[in-house]
Amino acid sequence: MTTSAAVRSSPSCPIAGDAKTGGSSSCGSSSHERSYPSSTAKVTAGPRLQPNFGVAAAALGLAGATAYGLTSSNGGGSTLHCEGIESETQLALKKPPSAGEHFLNVQGLSGHVLRNRMVTVFIGLPLRGKSHMARRLKRYLEFFHGFEVEIFDVNEYSGKEGNAQLLEALKEFFERDGGGEQRRSDKYVRSGRFAILCASDTNEARTSKWSGHSKWRRRWMSQQLENELQAQTIFVEIQVTDTSTHRHEYMDHLERIRGYEPGALAAKIADYEKDYVTIQSDDGTEDDLQYMKLVNYNHKVVNNRMMRSFIGSRIAQFLTSVHPYKRTIYLTRHGESVYNVQKKLGGDSGLSPLGREYAPRLAEFSEYVIGRGSKKFACFTISSKENKADKLRNNLTRIPRGGQTGGIFAKGDWGAGVQEGMQLVRIQRGYGSPFEDAPASIEEVVQMASSPGPLVLVFVDDFGEEQEVPARLWTSSLRRTKETAAHIRHPELKQPSGKVWTQMAHGIYRSLDEVYAGEFEGLTYEEIKTLAPEEAKLRKVDKLGYRYPRGESYYDVIARLDLPLSQLESYREPTMIIGHQAVHRMVYAFLTGVKREHCTEIAIPLHTVIKLEFDGTGAMKETRYFLGPRRLDEDDGQSQF
Numbered sequence: 001m002t003t004s005a006a007v008r009s010s011p012s013c014p015i016a017g018d019a020k021t022g023g024s025s026s027c028g029s030s031s032h033e034r035s036y037p038s039s040t041a042k043v044t045a046g047p048r049l050q051p052n053f054g055v056a057a058a059a060l061g062l063a064g065a066t067a068y069g070l071t072s073s074n075g076g077g078s079t080l081h082c083e084g085i086e087s088e089t090q091l092a093l094k095k096p097p098s099a100g101e102h103f104l105n106v107q108g109l110s111g112h113v114l115r116n117r118m119v120t121v122f123i124g125l126p127l128r129g130k131s132h133m134a135r136r137l138k139r140y141l142e143f144f145h146g147f148e149v150e151i152f153d154v155n156e157y158s159g160k161e162g163n164a165q166l167l168e169a170l171k172e173f174f175e176r177d178g179g180g181e182q183r184r185s186d187k188y189v190r191s192g193r194f195a196i197l198c199a200s201d202t203n204e205a206r207t208s209k210w211s212g213h214s215k216w217r218r219r220w221m222s223q224q225l226e227n228e229l230q231a232q233t234i235f236v237e238i239q240v241t242d243t244s245t246h247r248h249e250y251m252d253h254l255e256r257i258r259g260y261e262p263g264a265l266a267a268k269i270a271d272y273e274k275d276y277v278t279i280q281s282d283d284g285t286e287d288d289l290q291y292m293k294l295v296n297y298n299h300k301v302v303n304n305r306m307m308r309s310f311i312g313s314r315i316a317q318f319l320t321s322v323h324p325y326k327r328t329i330y331l332t333r334h335g336e337s338v339y340n341v342q343k344k345l346g347g348d349s350g351l352s353p354l355g356r357e358y359a360p361r362l363a364e365f366s367e368y369v370i371g372r373g374s375k376k377f378a379c380f381t382i383s384s385k386e387n388k389a390d391k392l393r394n395n396l397t398r399i400p401r402g403g404q405t406g407g408i409f410a411k412g413d414w415g416a417g418v419q420e421g422m423q424l425v426r427i428q429r430g431y432g433s434p435f436e437d438a439p440a441s442i443e444e445v446v447q448m449a450s451s452p453g454p455l456v457l458v459f460v461d462d463f464g465e466e467q468e469v470p471a472r473l474w475t476s477s478l479r480r481t482k483e484t485a486a487h488i489r490h491p492e493l494k495q496p497s498g499k500v501w502t503q504m505a506h507g508i509y510r511s512l513d514e515v516y517a518g519e520f521e522g523l524t525y526e527e528i529k530t531l532a533p534e535e536a537k538l539r540k541v542d543k544l545g546y547r548y549p550r551g552e553s554y555y556d557v558i559a560r561l562d563l564p565l566s567q568l569e570s571y572r573e574p575t576m577i578i579g580h581q582a583v584h585r586m587v588y589a590f591l592t593g594v595k596r597e598h599c600t601e602i603a604i605p606l607h608t609v610i611k612l613e614f615d616g617t618g619a620m621k622e623t624r625y626f627l628g629p630r631r632l633d634e635d636d637g638q639s640q641f
Contacts, residue, residue, distance in 0.1 A: 117174050117231035118311065119195045121221065123212040124238040125276060126202040126269050127254055129297075129324030132616045133238065134198040136322045136569065137315065143590050144562050145311065147194040154199040154210045163209045170195055171229055195231075203272050214277045215286065222289060234312065235291035236319060237279050242296045246325040246572060250616060253326075257617060292316055297323040298570055321570040324616030329568070329591060330370060330576035331584050331610040334480040335359050339522075340606065346514060346521040351483045354629050357431050358607045361456070361627040362578075363487035364426055364435055365609060366504060368460050369625070370574050371468035376461035378417030379627050381454050388449035396424065396442050408438060408445065410459055417626065418459050426458035431629075468493055472575040473504040474564075476512035481578045504576070511560040514580035518551020543600040554600060557586055565590055576609075588612075592620065 120137065122130040134151050141147040150173055157166040174193050197212075199205035212218050218235060225231040240247070255265055279293060280286045281302055290312065293302040298320045306316040335355030339347045351359065361379050368374045382388045397411040408424040426435045427445065430453030438457075439445055449455045470493055475481040485506060493501040520528055520535075529536045532549075539546040547553035565587065568575060577587065581604045589599035591612055604610070607630070611623040 116309075116311070117193065117195075117229060118234065119170070119197060119225050119229075119231050120234045120236060120315065121197040121210075121212050121218075122236050122238065123218075123279075124202075125240070126272050127251065127265055128238040128240050129250075129616055130198050130202070130238055131200055132324040132618065133236070133319065133322050134196045135618060137319060138196055139590065139593060140318050140566075141194050141315075143596055144558060145314065146192070148192060149194045149196065151196045151198060154197060154205045154208050155201050157208065157210070158204075166208075166210055167224060167228060170225070170231075174229055174231070203268055206272065206275060213272075213275060215280060218279070218286065218289065232309075233290065234306070234315065235279060235289060237291065237293045238297070239278070239293060239295045240297075242299075250325055253615060254617070292319065294319060318566050318569070321566045323570065323572070325572055326613075326615050327572055328574040328614070329612045330574065331588060331604070331612070332362065332484075332576065332578055332608065333581055333584060333604055333606050334478075334484040334578055335362075336606055337480040343524045344522050345524070345528075346517040348479050350479050353431075354607075355480070355484070357629050358627060359484045360428070360435060360487045361458075361607075362484060362609070363489065364458050365625065365627060366471075366473075366488050366576060367468070368425065368458075369609075369611075370471045370576055371503065373469060374460040374462060376417070376419065376422060376459075377625055378419075378422065378459045380414055380416050380418050380457045380459065381628060382449070382457070383454050384452060388455055389446045392446050392449055393442065396445065398442065406440075408440075408442060416628075418457075422459040422461055424457055425460055428456035428458075430454065431456075468503055470495070470501045470573045471504055472507065472571060472573050473578070474507045474509055474512065474575065475578040476514070476580060476583070477508050477510045478513055478580070481512075481580070482506075482508070484578050509564055511564050512577065512579050512583055515554065515557050515582040516548070516552040518548040520548050520551065544597060554582065554586065554596075557583055558596065561586055561590070592622070 120134075122134050124130055138149045138151055141149050152166060152169060152173075154166065157163070157169070173195060197210060199208075199211060202211075205211045206213055209217055209220055212221060212235065222233045225233050251265060252262075254260075255262060258265075279289070279291055281291075281293065281304065287304060290305040290308075292304065292306050292315075293300075295301070301316075301320050303316050306312045334351070335358035336352045337355055338349040338352050339345070340355075341352050364379070365377055369377050382391055395411050395414060397409050398407075400407060400409060410418050410420060410422045410424070413419050424438045424445070427438055427448055428435045429448055429451040433453075435456075435458065436448075439448070468491070473485060473488060475485050488504050488506075490505060491503050493503055495501055517523075520532075523531070525536070535549065544554045547556070561583070577584075579587070584604045585599045585602045586596070588594070588602055588604065588610065589596055594602065605626075607627055609625045609627065611625065613621040613623075
């Protein structure tokens with residue numbers, strides 16, 4: 001039987017790929033085979049996978065780590081049958097497992113390239129965001145490609161012996177824990193480590209040979225790393241001529257946090273520029289080096305010899321998305337779904353009654369916090385059983401805070417996020433009713449409270465900007481996320497350039513879909529324990545690497561998040577992503593620096609928005625907003641998903 005590769009529309013197919021990818025698959029009862037039209041590789045697998053196959057399959061580098069290929073053998077090991085796989089991938093798979101091994105112990109989503117030692121050097125004038133770019137590259141390589149990455153600050157290796165000390169530190173990094181000496185004849189250096197060189201203070205580092213600010217220094221560095229460490233060198237030069245508001249805000253922020261007088265940083269840049277020599281891409285005298293130039297980050301990119309290797313191309317692709325300017329990401333799960341109520345996995349169910357109440361609250365949050373920039377936001381529910389009139393009269397006031405003119409304000413702290421002085425802006429009269437603007441007087445609010453059902457009050461710290469800030473909206477392709485986004489408004493905003501921006505335009509991405517549970521879609525965990533107790537045990541052993549029968553693993557989710565999260569790095573507008581627990585665990589972990597080995601237990605609660613603010617200096621601020629309505633049973637059956 002030949003079927004489409006679409007996962008959710010073809011649950012009997014074992015390939016957990018994207019429906020948009022080419023190819024076909026043949027699904028039988030005892031073995032699975034998938035053909036790849038763009039490759040001669042063919043992988044055949046037995047009926048069941050080992051729990052860590054997500055790692056081994058990822059090492060193949062085929063179809064976004066969704067290839068199958070492990071069969072359990074009677075000897076306690078695993079066998080892998082491959083035809084047509086060549087070069088380093090073939091070499092990686094030829095070595096038989098030692099006694100007691102059950103899977104190929106290859107980390108990352110591109111395991112076949114991890115044997116190469118690589119060093120990336122960030123160069124450029126001061127205050128170009130080089131340290132930020134280095135940190136983001138480190139995070140990307142660790143999370144998506146399994147590298148062990150370390151950043152070496154050139155400023156920490158000063159003095160007469162500084163140059164030799166840095167070389168020795170690099171050698172120790174590459175050879176520790178059994179890395180061992182490498183012969184010059186070895187084609188592959190079995191390391192899996194990646195070093196990044198960057199100066200925290202570019203001006204102070206100019207005396208070091210490792211500063212890379214001249215042609216001679218770059219040549220010396222490249223030769224030292226090749227001759228002494230057998231390492232490839234990539235130079236990344238950042239050039240900035242940008243005069244935008246983002247740039248001025250970034251420079252002002254750096255001056256404040258570093259304690260400089262206004263204009264002092266500009267003088268430091270001018271002083272360093274006298275000695276700095278850009279990479280000579282025009283005359284070709286440095287064309288033998290592997291490098292890339294980023295002009296105003298992603299406005300113009302020059303690549304030289306970067307596309308000759310897989311990891312070089314991935315580095316180039318990622319760095320063209322990164323910038324050091326302020327950005328804010330909002331993460332929220334869909335509202336409570338029918339399957340959440342039933343504690344079932346996966347599926348494409350719609351929202352429950354509580355989930356349908358969360359959707360309009362999220363729309364109010366989107367307008368006031370994301371669009372207008374309010375810092376505080378709270379939804380407060382007064383149940384129909386309470387004396388709503390007395391509560392409103394006793395806890396609302398017309399006396400404004402300093403600087404405000406008119407309105408109705410909270411008196412005292414109410415709890416649930418409502419604090420003294422927050423302004424009442426919107427009211428919902430009963431679940432299912434639309435939100436309305438708050439009236440001008442407290443008595444009018446009391447009259448609105450006379451309607452049956454609960455009363456929902458929306459408070460903010462201030463109205464924020466009159467003109468909304470351009471923002472973006474992403475959801476998965478599943479019904480429950482799209483229904484959660486249904487109430488978000490999309491006004492057209494006139495930009496200073498004259499262009500029109502559609503606010504919170506709805507972007508739908510299949511790569512954000514929840515992890516596919518395969519044969520277990522629509523089951524509860526209790527049912528899985530009863531029907532397939534061995535599978536439940538296998539997943540408990542390795543939740544990150546375990547793949548559901550004919551479904552996906554967390555490693556597969558990581559593979560399909562590579563491109564969208566790289567794209568997310570490029571945005572400067574606030575972006576809200578309405579997604580799912582397992583996927584948001586990965587997104588949250590990547591953004592905040594949590595190791596992927598620890599991310600499967602991250603709590604992403606329902607009806608909560610997680611706000612992550614980045615300023616380009618390594619600092620991050622996290623704020624959580626619970627919007628309600630509160631669920632009676634906080635166990636939605638997804639905690640182990």
